[in-house]
Amino acid sequence: MKINTHKTFLINIILVTGILVSGISFAQPGIMKIGFDIDDTVLYSRYVFQDAPRDKNNHLDFGWVNSRDRELSIPIAPTITLVRYFHLNGHEVYFITARSGENGHFVAEYLSDVVGFDVKEGINLFFSPKEKIDGNKFTTKHKVMKYLDLDMYYGDSDSDIMAAIKADVYPIRIVRHHSSVKQYSSNYFGNTLLKDKSIKTPFNSHDLKLFYDANVGMFGESIYPILWDGPEEDKVERSKIPTDVGD
Numbered sequence: 001m002k003i004n005t006h007k008t009f010l011i012n013i014i015l016v017t018g019i020l021v022s023g024i025s026f027a028q029p030g031i032m033k034i035g036f037d038i039d040d041t042v043l044y045s046r047y048v049f050q051d052a053p054r055d056k057n058n059h060l061d062f063g064w065v066n067s068r069d070r071e072l073s074i075p076i077a078p079t080i081t082l083v084r085y086f087h088l089n090g091h092e093v094y095f096i097t098a099r100s101g102e103n104g105h106f107v108a109e110y111l112s113d114v115v116g117f118d119v120k121e122g123i124n125l126f127f128s129p130k131e132k133i134d135g136n137k138f139t140t141k142h143k144v145m146k147y148l149d150l151d152m153y154y155g156d157s158d159s160d161i162m163a164a165i166k167a168d169v170y171p172i173r174i175v176r177h178h179s180s181v182k183q184y185s186s187n188y189f190g191n192t193l194l195k196d197k198s199i200k201t202p203f204n205s206h207d208l209k210l211f212y213d214a215n216v217g218m219f220g221e222s223i224y225p226i227l228w229d230g231p232e233e234d235k236v237e238r239s240k241i242p243t244d245v246g247d
C-alpha cells in the first residue's frame with residue numbers, strides 16, 4: 001500500500017512537470033506581429049495607379065507601379081506614426097499588399113525610407129495578388145497572414161478585413177481618405193457611392209457615416225479613425241480611374 005502511494009505520487013510529479021515544461025516551451029513572448037496593407041493604408045498612391053500604363057487586356061503594369069511610389073505616392077502620416085510606434089516599442093511590423101511583385105525592391109526601398117527601418121521582400125514585405133475564381137477576384141492575403149502568424153492587420157479595403165478574418169487575425173479598418181472612397185468605392189463597405197441600394201450593395205454614404213460614428217465596420221471590425229487631410233492636389237478634380245486597384 002505504501003509502495004503504491006509512493007508510485008502514484010511519482011507519476012503525478014512526472015505528469016505535472018511534463019505539463020509545466022510543455023507549457024513553458026509553447027509560451028509566447030508578448031511581442032505583437034502586426035500587418036499593414038500598403039495602398040490607402042500606409043501610402044496614398046492614387047496618382048500612381050491613375051497614371052499607370054495598362055496592356056491591351058487592361059492589366060496594370062505593376063513593374064511601373066512599384067517603381068513610382070517615390071515620385072507619386074504620399075505617406076499617410078497617422079499610419080506611419082502607428083507603424084513607427086509598434087516598431088520602436090519592439091513589435092514586429094509586416095507589409096502585405098495585393099500588388100503584383102514586379103520591381104518590388106523599389107517598394108521595399110521607398111518604404112524603408114518612409115518608416116525608418118529596413119523593409120525587405122520576403123522578410124517583412126509580401127506581394128499577394130488576388131486570384132480569380134468563377135469570375136470574381138478574391139484576396140490571398142490570408143495565406144501570408146497565417147504563414148506569418150500575425151496578431152493584427154490594418155487595412156482600408158473590404159478584402160483586407162475578409163483576409164484577416166479568414167486568417168484568425170484581429171482586423172482593423174483604416175478610414176480611407178474621401179477621395180479614395182470615390183476612386184475605389186467598389187471595395188469599400190461594398191460600394192457606398194451607388195445612388196440606389198441593392199441586395200448586392202446594401203450600404204450608401206449615409207450608412208458609411210453611421211458605421212464611422214459607431215466605430216465598427218460591416219464585418220464587425222474596429223475602425224481606426226485616422227484624420228488625414230490628404231494632398232493639396234485633392235482639391236483639383238482628377239479623372240476617373242477603374243476600380244480594380246487600391247487594395
Ligand SMILES: [Mg+2]
Nearest residue numbers: 039040246247
Ligand atoms: Mg488598400
